[in-house]
Amino acid sequence: MSVKAFELVPAVERDLLMGDKARINIECIECCGKHLYVGTNDCFIHHFLLDEVTSSKGKLSYSSQKLLHKYLGLKKPVAELRAASALERLIVLCDGIVFLVDMVTLETVPSAAGGGVKIRGVTAFCINENPVSGDPFCVEIAVLCSKRRTVQIYMVYEDRVQLVKEMNTPQQPCAVSLDGYFLCLALATQYMILNYNTGASQDLFPYNSEERRPIVKWINREEFLLAAPGGLGMFANAEGISQRAPVKWSESVIAAAVCFPYVVALDENFITIHSMLDQQLKQTLSFRDGHILQDFEGKVMLASTKAVYVLVPLPLERQIQDLLASRRVEEALILTEGAQRNIPKDKFQILHRRILQQAGFIQFGQLQFLEAKEHFRKGELDVRELISLYPLLLPASSSFTRCHPPLHEFADLNHLAQGDQEKVLQCKRFLISYLGEVRSTEMVNGCREDVDTALLKLYAEQDHESLLDLLATENACVLADSVPWLEKYHKYFALGLLYHYHCQDSAAVKLWIRVADGDLQDSTRSGLFEYIVDFLCSSSSQDLVWKHADWALQKDPTIGVHIFTKRPAGKDHTDLNPDDVITYLGKHNHALLLYLEHLVLERRIQKEKLHTHLAVLYLERVLSLLSKSPTDAEQLNRARERLQAFLRESNLYRVQFLLGKMENCEQLLLERATLHGKLEEHDKALHILVHKLRDFPSAEAFCIWASSSRDSAYRQRLFHLLLGVYLDGSPGKGQTANDGGGKLEMAAVDLLNQHGEVFDPVRVLRMLPEGWSLQLLRPFLNRAVRASMHACRTSQIALGLAHSENLQLLHDRLKERKKPILVSEKKGCHLCHNTFSEPAVVCLPGGVPVHTHCVAQRVRDSPTKRHLTNSSNHT
Amino acid sequence: MPDLSKMKKPDVKVVLLGDMNVGKTSLLHRYMERKFKDTISTVGGAFFLKQWGPYNISIWDTAGREQFHGLGSMYCRGAAAVILTYDVTNWQSLAELEERFLSLTDTANHDCIYALVGNKADLTDPRAQLPPEAAGLPEDQTEEERTEPRVPSACPTPPASPTSPSGALLHKQVAGEDAAALYGRILRYKGLDEKGSLPAEKMCFETSAKTGYNVDALFETLFDLVLPSILRKRHENQESPTVDLEDFRGVGTKRARSTCC
Ligand SMILES: Nc1nc2c(ncn2[C@@H]2O[C@H](COP(=O)(O)OP(=O)(O)O)[C@@H](O)[C@H]2O)c(=O)[nH]1
Numbered sequence A: 001m002s003v004k005a006f007e008l009v010p011a012v013e014r015d016l017l018m019g020d021k022a023r024i025n026i027e028c029i030e031c032c033g034k035h036l037y038v039g040t041n042d043c044f045i046h047h048f049l050l051d052e053v054t055s056s057k058g059k060l061s062y063s064s065q066k067l068l069h070k071y072l073g074l075k076k077p078v079a080e081l082r083a084a085s086a087l088e089r090l091i092v093l094c095d096g097i098v099f100l101v102d103m104v105t106l107e108t109v110p111s112a113a114g115g116g117v118k119i120r121g122v123t124a125f126c127i128n129e130n131p132v133s134g135d136p137f138c139v140e141i142a143v144l145c146s147k148r149r150t151v152q153i154y155m156v157y158e159d160r161v162q163l164v165k166e167m168n169t170p171q172q173p174c175a176v177s178l179d180g181y182f183l184c185l186a187l188a189t190q191y192m193i194l195n196y197n198t199g200a201s202q203d204l205f206p207y208n209s210e211e212r213r214p215i216v217k218w219i220n221r222e223e224f225l226l227a228a229p230g231g232l233g234m235f236a237n238a239e240g241i242s243q244r245a246p247v248k249w250s251e252s253v254i255a256a257a258v259c260f261p262y263v264v265a266l267d268e269n270f271i272t273i274h275s276m277l278d279q280q281l282k283q284t285l286s287f288r289d290g291h292i293l294q295d296f297e298g299k300v301m302l303a304s305t306k307a308v309y310v311l312v313p314l315p316l317e318r319q320i321q322d323l324l325a326s327r328r329v330e331e332a333l334i335l336t337e338g339a340q341r342n343i344p345k346d347k348f349q350i351l352h353r354r355i356l357q358q359a360g361f362i363q364f365g366q367l368q369f370l371e372a373k374e375h376f377r378k379g380e381l382d383v384r385e386l387i388s389l390y391p392l393l394l395p396a397s398s399s400f401t402r403c404h405p406p407l408h409e410f411a412d413l414n415h416l417a418q419g420d421q422e423k424v425l426q427c428k429r430f431l432i433s434y435l436g437e438v439r440s441t442e443m444v445n446g447c448r449e450d451v452d453t454a455l456l457k458l459y460a461e462q463d464h465e466s467l468l469d470l471l472a473t474e475n476a477c478v479l480a481d482s483v484p485w486l487e488k489y490h491k492y493f494a495l496g497l498l499y500h501y502h503c504q505d506s507a508a509v510k511l512w513i514r515v516a517d518g519d520l521q522d523s524t525r526s527g528l529f530e531y532i533v534d535f536l537c538s539s540s541s542q543d544l545v546w547k548h549a550d551w552a553l554q555k556d557p558t559i560g561v562h563i564f565t566k567r568p569a570g571k572d573h574t575d576l577n578p579d580d581v582i583t584y585l586g587k588h589n590h591a592l593l594l595y596l597e598h599l600v601l602e603r604r605i606q607k608e609k610l611h612t613h614l615a616v617l618y619l620e621r622v623l624s625l626l627s628k629s630p631t632d633a634e635q636l637n638r639a640r641e642r643l644q645a646f647l648r649e650s651n652l653y654r655v656q657f658l659l660g661k662m663e664n665c666e667q668l669l670l671e672r673a674t675l676h677g678k679l680e681e682h683d684k685a686l687h688i689l690v691h692k693l694r695d696f697p698s699a700e701a702f703c704i705w706a707s708s709s710r711d712s713a714y715r716q717r718l719f720h721l722l723l724g725v726y727l728d729g730s731p732g733k734g735q736t737a738n739d740g741g742g743k744l745e746m747a748a749v750d751l752l753n754q755h756g757e758v759f760d761p762v763r764v765l766r767m768l769p770e771g772w773s774l775q776l777l778r779p780f781l782n783r784a785v786r787a788s789m790h791a792c793r794t795s796q797i798a799l800g801l802a803h804s805e806n807l808q809l810l811h812d813r814l815k816e817r818k819k820p821i822l823v824s825e826k827k828g829c830h831l832c833h834n835t836f837s838e839p840a841v842v843c844l845p846g847g848v849p850v851h852t853h854c855v856a857q858r859v860r861d862s863p864t865k866r867h868l869t870n871s872s873n874h875t
Numbered sequence B: 001m002p003d004l005s006k007m008k009k010p011d012v013k014v015v016l017l018g019d020m021n022v023g024k025t026s027l028l029h030r031y032m033e034r035k036f037k038d039t040i041s042t043v044g045g046a047f048f049l050k051q052w053g054p055y056n057i058s059i060w061d062t063a064g065r066e067q068f069h070g071l072g073s074m075y076c077r078g079a080a081a082v083i084l085t086y087d088v089t090n091w092q093s094l095a096e097l098e099e100r101f102l103s104l105t106d107t108a109n110h111d112c113i114y115a116l117v118g119n120k121a122d123l124t125d126p127r128a129q130l131p132p133e134a135a136g137l138p139e140d141q142t143e144e145e146r147t148e149p150r151v152p153s154a155c156p157t158p159p160a161s162p163t164s165p166s167g168a169l170l171h172k173q174v175a176g177e178d179a180a181a182l183y184g185r186i187l188r189y190k191g192l193d194e195k196g197s198l199p200a201e202k203m204c205f206e207t208s209a210k211t212g213y214n215v216d217a218l219f220e221t222l223f224d225l226v227l228p229s230i231l232r233k234r235h236e237n238q239e240s241p242t243v244d245l246e247d248f249r250g251v252g253t254k255r256a257r258s259t260c261c
């Protein structure tokens, strides 16, 4: 594949040079600035002035004007021409003689007095490209001589030449280049490097100069380009090392030159152009009869036998664009990066970035997304260039316009995909992932809105799960643009989130309500109702709450009431006033109940009003269930249990008020009993339980409950009361025996046998009817007797123990008394810490001696004026 | 004059030598690009730059063709490591190394290291047919096989087992010990003491560019071994200033080659 890197432009055409004289051929050329010299086979030098002309279309051409021509008088072809512009001389090789010619007049320079100006027997010469002498008015040349195996180094001055050095070579040299002290030579069978200063030599590689014409071309500081076997162009430096990979020419290559980054070579029919960057052949130009290819100060010129041409490099950018146009991304990038050193840094960066971006778009168009992404990233692409490919993604408010000239050839995604929906989809997926990656980087500084809005649109359209994440976190989606888009794709839940993000909670809730009510379809969120309730619950806007609570309560009071019950405690927003809420909930009975439960049971607010209200609601519920027929037993039970539990547990409600409310209700006896209990009207309570309800277990439970936080005497009193109630109703007291009476008797017996420990047995025995059998009360009596025995024995043991303790203490005391007590002047009193001065002391228990007055003092101070001490004699 | 030397100056050079078709280019591709692709016959030579830590290593692929033979010495000049490559299914390719290629290494650094690489192991060895990760888990005996060259008569190419992925294996013409023996002769040719040099077990590899078998191990072993050479070179460069073409910060720090009036 080819690039157009160069254009061949005629410089001097046949007419101008030789007219119709067919036998005249060009032998050599030299160009120095605008001056072009041409040597011909008829021993003429022609001098032209070469002007660059750029047409209005930017096309370059040359106009040449002949200044002079001169016959050198040797009848032999002019073999070489080299300009030494500082000397205003042309160094000419003709007929094996090197001599000097004036650059302007073309007159041969005569020999000066001091030395010759001619070198004879020369086959070839070259100029030192990197002169070692500092003299600007002197040119160094290396000369190859026809007979001897030598190389000579000369200094060329304005009017003389001076031999500096002569070096022997192992074989006859046939081509030469010179850089500093380094001669690069083609010998008969090999190339070599020769240092004419040190004499050191370095073989490069073998080459048969007889078979193929060798090429020794200086290309760069201490670097040469050589024709190698197999038509290779080999690079070698002065150390004999190759630092660049070779290029492949044809076998018949005649001449070569470097015009970075290209190697230009000439063979019989073609000019070939290889890149030094990747070794590849980039361009081939056909060129007949070519025999000269030389570069002059960067300008590559060619000559056929009859005419002269300039090989004009196309501007680098143009070449790169050509490569890109043929989608040769890698090569374009290599070429760009290869030019880094030749372009000012800032200019290079701009170019490089642009090429990277273009490369990215080419790969994008080929769906090579990974590569494209890498190039976009490296090229710091404005993401909007990419977004703008996708119709309608950029928000209407975006100020973006595509860069000019365009980075790619695509009008939009549809154009790119040519109707292939799968392609479109892939591109969209790519953009989703790409935007997702870059949106949090500084690459999107200044266009966050565009990026986020585009991403939102793609998410919505592609039904992408990240849509909600995008909206729930910090984002810059443009509302005006996103609303219709989300509506279009029925993403109402997401739209609500967006409204919320833009502080339009009211709009959000309204929209969600429509979805929850089924007016709009969006299945994004299951449990949307609960979500709305949660949302209202945590909303700090009371207005919003009051406005939509009704809807929520109607839809489901149990959940709806969460708006009030689940509000985060405290926090920044002033909380709703419970009284307001209660008033508000007036018409929502069930919700009100739940709310009161929340206040009373969860938040444990100790307010009589609330407790009474809740109790009344419980009661009302029970009553309303009772009034229904048929009654739902299960529901009723549950309602009553609640009521009962509350009546038992709360101490704040107004008991009388509630009692009044159920006074006439014969079905709520248990509740009434509880209320009586609350009023400490235990007899009434027990009466109800025993006589009306005949619910003995409840009666017992009542006793336990009513005395639960009291002392045992209180409990005993209650149990005796219950026993009394049982016994009063039993036939033993003169009533007619019936079922009921017998049952009460049994209840009394059970009570005694089960709770015997609570009772005072003596009082019980007095209460019991005479006729009861002992057998019946055996458990009770057993326990009573055993308990009393136990108490008796326990107290006897206690007595005994106290007695023995007393004896033990007595014994200790006697023992202490007999012990000697040591008193000395060195020992201090334990109470005042002064020493003893007289033998009379008092001894504390344990034999501790103290002053008598100290003890007296202590006894006086102590509230119990016991005598602790005994006086003892000093021993 | 444009500056031609845009390339990073390599710190060290590694050269692949060997007869044509043994798989030098393929080995280099496998290592650099992690794939095995069709190669076209290498023209003259080519090279890759490999970033190895802070160092740049240039790896030269040479052309095995007789035509380009003369260039070999030049490629080897200043090399820190030479990879002598043969084809395990081709006895002649090993012989060529000794006959034609060994002499090319005369221009390499005096402390150049040599690796002997038998490529296309996938054709003879079932282990090398697996991707490198899988082949890395040897059975009990394989470890031994790798370090101690097999006696060819006692144990020729193992018969293709039913579990072998590709069934038919080619005859292995070059046994590990043949390579080890050649390695010994290389050391002798270089006038190196066998004891003071890297052992054959370490420097003889069998690889497959096709499956990647042992390829990373080969290059990475070499890079680790040439590191001292890099350091020495850096050191030398600091000692004797030369004109660094890469150095465009100006000549202030370095002595100019020619003085100017
Ligand atoms: N089976 C197999 N074939 C290989 C291997 N390496 C290279 N080849 C093949 O051998 C031929 C020559 O390879 P190439 O790399 O060009 O060899 P070079 O001349 O040394 O550079 C090509 O057809 C490759 O496909 C390998 O490890 N296994």
Ligand SMILES: [Mg+2]
Residues within 6 Å of the ligand: B024, B025, B026, B039, B040, B041, B042, B061, B062, B063, B064
């Ligand atoms: Mg190859």
